[in-house]
Each structure stands twice: as structure tokens, then as C-alpha cells.
Amino acid sequence: MSAAKRVQQWAAFARTWHIFDCKWQDPYDSANIIKKYLMGLHKPIYHPMNDCGDVVVCINSKEIALRGDEWRKRAYFHHTGYPGGASWTLAWELHNKDPTLIIKKAVYRSMKGNLQRRHTMERLFIYPGQEVPQDVMQNVTNQIRQLRLVPTRLDQIPEEVAKTYPKVMDYPEDYVLK
Amino acid sequence: MAGLVRAGFSLTRNAIFSTSVRSIATTAQLNLKAIREQTEGSTLVVEGVTVPSPRTELLIRAENVPVPAEDTALSTSEKPPCYMCALGLDVKHTDVLILSQFVRSDGCMLPRRITGLCRRQQKKIGKMVSMAQKAGLMINLTPEKCKKDPTKRREYKKFNTYFDERTIFMRKIPKPEDRFKR
Ligand SMILES: [Zn+2]
Numbered sequence: 419m420s421a422a423k424r425v426q427q428w429a430a431f432a433r434t435w436h437i438f439d440c441k442w443q444d445p446y447d448s449a450n451i452i453k454k455y456l457m458g459l460h461k462p463i464y465h466p467m468n469d470c471g472d473v474v475v476c477i478n479s480k481e482i483a484l485r486g487d488e489w490r491k492r493a494y495f496h497h498t499g500y501p502g503g504a505s506w507t508l509a510w511e512l513h514n515k516d517p518t519l520i521i522k523k524a525v526y527r528s529m530k531g532n533l534q535r536r537h538t539m540e541r542l543f544i545y546p547g548q549e550v551p552q553d554v555m556q557n558v559t560n561q562i563r564q565l566r567l568v569p570t571r572l573d574q575i576p577e578e579v580a581k582t583y584p585k586v587m588d589y590p591e592d593y594v595l596k
Numbered sequence: 597m598a599g600l601v602r603a604g605f606s607l608t609r610n611a612i613f614s615t616s617v618r619s620i621a622t623t624a625q626l627n628l629k630a631i632r633e634q635t636e637g638s639t640l641v642v643e644g645v646t647v648p649s650p651r652t653e654l655l656i657r658a659e660n661v662p663v664p665a666e667d668t669a670l671s672t673s674e675k676p677p678c679y680m681c682a683l684g685l686d687v688k689h690t691d692v693l694i695l696s697q698f699v700r701s702d703g704c705m706l707p708r709r710i711t712g713l714c715r716r717q718q719k720k721i722g723k724m725v726s727m728a729q730k731a732g733l734m735i736n737l738t739p740e741k742c743k744k745d746p747t748k749r750r751e752y753k754k755f756n757t758y759f760d761e762r763t764i765f766m767r768k769i770p771k772p773e774d775r776f777k778r
Contacts, residue, residue, distance in 0.1 A: 444758070482755075483758045485758055489752035489753075490751075510752035510755060567690070569692075569731070571692070571734075572692040572736055572737065573735055580696070582654065584654050584655075584656045586685075586694060587697045587698055587711055588652060593710060594631060594644070
């Protein structure tokens with residue numbers, strides 16, 4: 419085997435570590451992307467019996483964004499097994515308790531329920547803020563592109579830019595400025 | 597008698613203060629006005645000063661934008677009802693630099709007689725303004741006692757929320773032939 423072929427062989431079967439910034443991302447949309455990298459679906463050598471999945475590190479999971487009124491409408495169900503042990507937790511209550519749990523459950527539910535799923539989930543690291551342990555961060559070699567643009571707040575835009583921005587609406591002539 | 601006097605008083609007050617009456621005055625050209633308050637000793641002077649609009653030079657209108665040759669046939673066949681329809685911009689609720697032009701300094705949407713939009717655009721822009729306010733993207737344009745920082749809001753309001761603009765016109769407008777369908 420030539421040296422180039424050997425490198426190709428290593429690159430094909432090595433686990434790549436990806437980083438994903440969850441800031442202002444929908445967890446249920448981004449779970450479908452994360453799932454592909456976790457299971458190795460993006461590789462041409464993918465096979466269900468082939469252990470070729472990568473590792474994904476999610477940061478800023480505290481700042482995920484849900485759509486519309488989903489923070490108060492989406493409920494997470496849990497049953498203790500005892501009679502009357504059912505409970506429904508709203509998404510904002512769950513996020514208050516553990517800011518990593520919504521994205522974890524979203525990725526878990528996006529995958530098919532088989533014996534492999536628990537082992538695939540072991541390769542997902544979620545951190546609520548920007549701080550990632552050094553032994554995790556040193557392996558990261560790739561970044562997954564975000565699905566949605568992080569919106570810019572009006573007070574973060576400098577005032578000259580906002581003033582010289584092209585205007586669409588002009589006031590009528592007898593309008594009293596407020 | 598007292599009621600008559602009050603009615604007469606309110607009539608004169610309307611004649612003096614209401615803008616609609618003022619606008620048909622024949623003497624002076626009315627311009628954009630800013631109300632200024634000054635205290636000179638013990639007297640408070642309130643005056644309306646005409647101000648040139650800061651927006652006129654930056655204004656963009658569809659008739660001033662050069663149009664490619666093949667588009668002119670389309671645009672001349674049907675005249676759009678207002679300037680936003682004519683521009684044909686795809687405005688999202690995150691475009692705060694555009695949405696903040698339709699808003700008072702307290703973040704309240706301006707009425708249609710001032711914006712000059714058609715009904716559909718007024719509704720759409722108004723909904724997108726409230727979306728941007730709920731997402732906390734225009735926190736410098738809010739009432740004084742508003743909780744400006746979204747992370748300090750209560751319960752579900754303190755987390756990031758985004759909106760889908762396709763949900764603005766959800767209600768299906770029935771066509772005339774749908775009348776007999778059940
Ligand atoms: Zn219009």
C-alpha cells in the first residue's frame with residue numbers, strides 16, 4: 419500500500435469531531451443535521467452495521483430559539499410507572515431545569531429507535547455556554563454550518579449605519595414628530 | 597345651556613388643534629413638525645417648529661429604481677396599490693432597520709394614514725413589528741417601563757424565539773365558488 423493510499427484509508431475510517439453553534443437555531447431542524455454527522459450518513463461508506471459515525475460538540479445550547487409560541491405550547495411527557503405518575507413539562511420549564519436537554523431529546527427522537535441509538539448518542543456532547551473542556555476542544559476539526567442567521571438587534575447596530583440606511587417610509591407633511 | 601356651551605367649546609378646540617382642520621388652511625404650507633418646550637423664567641413656551649424630514653434624501657421609491665427591460669412590460673400592466681408592493685421587497689421580521697421606520701419612538705406601529713400603506717402591507721408590517729418586539733430585536737424602541745432585556749422577562753418570554761412570516765396570512769380567503777361547498 420502506497421503512502422497516499424494509507425492516508426486515504428486512515429481519513430476514511432477516522433472519527434472527525436464537528437462543532438455546532440446552537441445560538442438562535444431551531445433544535446428540531448438542527449437535530450436532522452446533527453443526526454447525519456452522528457450516524458455517519460454523510461459518508462459514502464455508510465452502512466447501518468458499519469461503525470462510521472462522527473462526534474458532534476454542540477455549544478451555546480442555552481440560546482436555542484423555538485418557533486412562535488412553542489416555548490409554552492410544546493410539552494414533554496414523562497411517566498414514573500406508578501398510577502397517576504404522568505407529568506407534562508412545558509418546553510420553557512424543561513429549559514429552565516437543564517438547558518442541554520431540549521437539543522438532546524430532539525436529536526434522540528430524530529433517530530430511529532434501535533439498539534444502536536444509545537451508542538450513537540454517546541458521541542454527542544452538549545454544552546450550555548461557550549466553555550468547552552480543553553480535552554474535547556482539541557479534537558475538533560470541522561464546523562457544521564448554522565441553519566438560520568443569528569439576528570442582529572437594533573441597539574447593536576451603530577447609529578450612523580441606522581441613520582444612513584436607505585429609507586422606505588417618509589412622514590406626511592403635517593406629521594408631528596414623536 | 598351648559599351642554600351647548602361645552603359643545604361650542606369643543607368645536608372651537610377642534611378647529612384650533614385638530615390636524616385635519618389645520619391642513620386645509622390656505623395661508624401657510626404645512627411641514628413636518630416637532631414640538632419644542634422651553635421655559636423662559638416662569639413661562640412655559642410650547643411651539644410647533646417646522647423641520648425638514650431627515651428621510652427625504654435617503655428615500656427609495658420603485659419609480660426611481662432602474663428596472664431591467666423585460667420587467668417593464670409586467671410592471672406597467674398592473675399598477676401596485678402602494679409603495680411597498682411596488683418595491684417588492686422580501687421583508688423578514690429580523691430586518692429591524694426597515695421595520696423601525698414604521699414605528700414610533702415607543703415601538704408602537706404607526707397608523708395607516710401616516711404610513712400610507714395598503715391594507716395588506718399595513719397588516720403584514722404591523723405583525724412583523726410585533727414579531728420583532730417579541731423576539732427582543734428592537735429593545736431600544738420600547739415604552740419606558742418595559743423590560744427591555746429579553747433575558748429578564750418572565751417564564752417562557754425570556755428565551756429566544758423566532759417567527760415564520762408564512763404564518764401571518766393563515767386564514768384562507770374563501771372564493772365565490774366555495775360558497776356552496778361544505
Ligand atoms: Zn401594498
